[in-house]
Amino acid sequence: MNFLEIKEITEKLIETVQLAGQESMRLYNEGVKVTIKDDNSPVTNGDIKVNDLITKKIKKLTPNIPIISEETVDLKKENTERIFWLIDPIDGTKEYIAGKDEYTINAALVINKKPVAGLVGVPKKKRLFYSFGKNESYLLENDIKKKNNCSKKTPKNEIIALSSSNNPSSEIQTRLKDYNVSSTVKMASSYKFCVIASGEYDIYAAKERAMEWDYAAGHAVAEQAGAIITTLEGKPFLYGKSDYKNPSLLIMRAKNLNG
Numbered sequence: 001m002n003f004l005e006i007k008e009i010t011e012k013l014i015e016t017v018q019l020a021g022q023e024s025m026r027l028y029n030e031g032v033k034v035t036i037k038d039d040n041s042p043v044t045n046g047d048i049k050v051n052d053l054i055t056k057k058i059k060k061l062t063p064n065i066p067i068i069s070e071e072t073v074d075l076k077k078e079n080t081e082r083i084f085w086l087i088d089p090i091d092g093t094k095e096y097i098a099g100k101d102e103y104t105i106n107a108a109l110v111i112n113k114k115p116v117a118g119l120v121g122v123p124k125k126k127r128l129f130y131s132f133g134k135n136e137s138y139l140l141e142n143d144i145k146k147k148n149n150c151s152k153k154t155p156k157n158e159i160i161a162l163s164s165s166n167n168p169s170s171e172i173q174t175r176l177k178d179y180n181v182s183s184t185v186k187m188a189s190s191y192k193f194c195v196i197a198s199g200e201y202d203i204y205a206a207k208e209r210a211m212e213w214d215y216a217a218g219h220a221v222a223e224q225a226g227a228i229i230t231t232l233e234g235k236p237f238l239y240g241k242s243d244y245k246n247p248s249l250l251i252m253r254a255k256n257l258n259g
Helices: 003-030 045-061 093-097 169-177 189-199 213-224
Strands: 034-036 042-044 067-069 085-092 104-111 114-122 126-132 137-141 145-147 162-165 183-186 203-205 228-230 251-252
Touching: 003 045, 003 104, 003 114, 003 126, 034 183, 042 045, 042 093, 042 137, 045 067, 045 085, 045 093, 045 104, 067 145, 067 213, 085 213, 104 203, 114 189, 114 213, 126 189, 126 213, 137 189, 137 213, 162 169, 162 189, 189 203, 189 251
Parallel strands: 067 085, 162 183, 162 203
Antiparallel strands: 034 042, 085 104, 104 114, 114 126, 126 137, 137 145, 203 251, 228 251
16 A cells, blocks of 8 residues: 555545544533443443444445454454554543543554554544654644644743653653653543644653554554654554553654753
8 A cells, every 4th residue: 555545545534533523522412321341441322433434434445454443343353464444433431421622533554563544533622633654744623734743832941741640650750750851741542642743742651551542543643743652661662463452652752852
């Protein structure tokens, strides 16, 4: 699959991700229906509707590429594919249920263990991030298209980190000190990747957590904007693992976080 094909597929998915976002908000306003999955995590009618919309569109665009979605994956079946889609219909389902605005809608195309395209919708913030190649990462906001390039928007001499928790582990706090982090902001979902891509925040570090579909779309958006993404040990962050589990993660807006 070449660059132009990936670009065309990504751009044809934008409208579907926007529609899925609108549907997620409509269903929330009508009253979210929540059930508990076998792993004790919640799933809503919003997750199912978004998954249905995105899956149907992807099947039309790329009928021969397998789709791995959080809501339909068989965790007992090992992923041996070289090219596949990763979908997380709603990342931050608890945020969605609570009526908060940081939940995201995610789809990523993975080729040879790397996410080559990603779309992340943030419906309540009226933002949609997408990418389809190196230096081809964009934000659609209020019908205005902006290029993401990780350029610093935080104050000079301030390095602002993101965290999934109000109380990051001592290991993570120590790592952030290595980068002279001046403050930490809690943020949910794959939105963290996107606001590093846009330069609104500087760094995110996490121990092993979540699954591949939680990260892949945001990974594409951030890395293709110029962010540096590795494990905490400095190894490449790859996809297509048999158990879908993520290793540790380090996202840096740039090597020089003050630059």
